[in-house]
Amino acid sequence: MVDPTSDHHEDIDxxxxxxxxxxxxxxxxxxxxxxxxxxxxxSVQTAHFCDDDCRAEWDGE
Incomplete structure (x- = not known):
């Protein structure tokens, strides 16, 4: 798992x-x-989204 605070847009496989x-x-x-x-x-939970549109569609479940 990648650190959620890192720069995900840089050299991630x-x-x-x-x-x-x-x-x-x-x-x-x-x-x-x-x-x-x-x-x-x-515990800390995270949700990742590919863009603002997907973020807006997420209902939190």
């Missing part, structure tokens, strides 16, 4: 890249990559 929480596309080397984080059950 597609096999190591996170997948979009909406469309499931691998997010490798994309400057449009968006991440949100939250705390749930005493």
């Amino acid at each position: 597609e096999a190591d890249a996170p997948n979009c929480a909406v469309c499931d596309a691998a997010i490798a080397n994309e400057v449009t990559h968006r991440v949100i984080t939250w705390v749930e059950d005493n």
